[in-house]
Amino acid sequence: MKILMVCLGNICRSPLAHGVMQHLVEQEGLDWEIDSAGTGDWHVGHQPDKRSIAVAKKYGVDITQQRAQWFQRDFFERYDHIYVMDNNNFRDVTGLAECDEDRAKVRMFLLKDIVPDPYFDENQFEPVYHMIEKRCRELIRELRK
Template sequence: MKILMVCLGNICRSPLAHGIMKHLVEQEGLDWQIDSAGTGDWHVGQQPDKRSIAVAKKYGVDIATQRAQCFRSDFFERYDHIFVMDDNNFRDVMALAKSEEDKAKVRMFLSQDTVPDPYFDEHQFEPVYQMIDKRCRELIRELRK
């Protein structure tokens, strides 16, 4: 299974989701591939935000080797599931879908809410980490069925 996590710049939320999910998948011994991307291209090639790196490291998750990439329409062919962090990401990704099959791969990461972007509030990194960690654990259970 190939899973893509998507946020705006691919430096805060989606790298955390990528790193947490990859860490949990490895612990479970699952042969899943996890990646992340952003809908914007401002940070392509850069490491995740240092605050995301720090909060992940606090919980034994290393995301420092990740590099930001921008979502492209050919990602629909590469991934089985595409999880987006908020409504804007959802609209941007869906706008690149070429078929109903593409659209069916895209879901909100949180089914009832959006993942807040902690970029402008350093106090949000811990709650965002916890929110993403909880949802990744739920997703593993859901996707294993």
């Protein structure tokens, strides 16, 4: 199974989701591929935000090897599931879809809400981490069925 996590710049939310999911998948012994991307290209090639790196490290998750990448249309072929962090990400990603099959791969990461972008509020990194970790655990249970 191949899973892609998507946010705006691929430096805060999606790297956390990528790292947490990868960490949990490895703990479960699952042979899944996890990756992340952003709908904007400002940070391509950069490491995640230092605050995302710090909060992940606090909980034993290393995201320092990740590098931001820009979401590309061919990702629809490469990934089975594409999870987006907010409504703008959903609109941007589905806007690149060429068919219903592609659009069907795209879902909101959270079922009834968005993952808030902590970039401009340093106090949000910790709550966002916990929100992401909880949902990653749920997703593993859902996707294993």
